[in-house]
Amino acid sequence: MSNLNELFRKRIGLSSSTLVTVTNLDQILELTAASIPFENLCTLSGDSNELNKGHLMEKIIQRNEGGLCYDLNGILYLFLKENGLDVQLIRGSVYVPDLKGFSPTGRTHAAILLNDNGRRYLVDTGFGGNLPLRPVSMNGTEIISPSGEFRVKKEASEFGDYFLEMKLKYKDSDWKIGYAFDSREPVKNISDLSEMKKIITTHPQSPFNKKPLLTRVTSDGSMVLTETSFTSWTEDGAKKEEIDSKRFKELAKEFYNIEVK
Known part of the structure; x- marks a missing residue:
């Protein structure tokens, strides 16, 4: 192996x-x-x-x-x-x-x-x-x-x-x-x-070189984290939370296992 x-x-x-x-x-x-x-x-x-x-x-x-x-x-x-x-x-x-x-x-x-x-x-x-x-x-x-x-x-x-x-x-x-x-x-x-x-x-029109974006697809929906919001989609519908930089780092660690400096 x-x-x-x-x-x-x-x-x-x-x-x-x-x-x-x-x-x-x-x-x-x-x-x-x-x-x-x-x-x-x-x-x-x-x-x-x-x-x-x-x-x-x-x-x-x-x-x-x-x-x-x-x-x-x-x-x-x-x-x-x-x-x-x-x-x-x-x-x-x-x-x-x-x-x-x-x-x-x-x-x-x-x-x-x-x-x-x-x-x-x-x-x-x-x-x-x-x-x-x-x-x-x-x-x-x-x-x-x-x-x-x-x-x-x-x-x-x-x-x-x-x-x-x-x-x-x-x-x-x-x-x-x-x-x-x-x-x-x-x-x-x-x-x-x-x-x-x-x-x-x-590229000036690239959607990925301007602001942070973290996405995950799970067995019961999906979630997207940006520097200003955290949105999840499940069978209960969409749920959006407005966030600050401290919360962004917390969510990146909790849901994406990524340490943001």
Whole structure:
């Protein structure tokens, strides 16, 4: 068992004896989402380290941090690959409802494609509060998870040949686009995502280089922490608390296990 394999299992609470297969990816994705938050604190600090196995292990496992899509899906990709799954990293562009179009930062969303016995699935643990928590079949079959309903739709766009569509639990009544992605141009190496990281860190219209954002998806809903508010969504509806900097640090530690200096 490799160091990454062993330590990633420990980080998410997965037994060292559990085989990693398509059939138990549900469990692995739920454990990953519950254990490793989507957060941008390193982006705000101007972190310019190249993405590679060593950096991801240091950041997510040794320093016990979370990260953005390229961090979270990057380390999950390495873990799945080391456990014998046929996986590829891909790029996509997130749809921004307020802009009625795709992100001005372009193809800056990283996700994973999984191939298994002639079937293909989209796997994503780096999409903030919108995680499917399940492999989503590329054949259009709708899946239902604790976070909502999801499907992959084959349709050409300037950003690829597929869309991820979703109806988030407690939030959406109709299907909406999550992001477009390209299955035809897989990312060859983790380091190839470094350009994506640079754009997210420096682009004037990046949503992640201005204010702190911490997100977690849980078995009964989701939660978002910013420097001014803490919002949670459960079956009882949305609950929002206005906060100050002291409370922000307390909540970051309590719900995300992150020490904010």
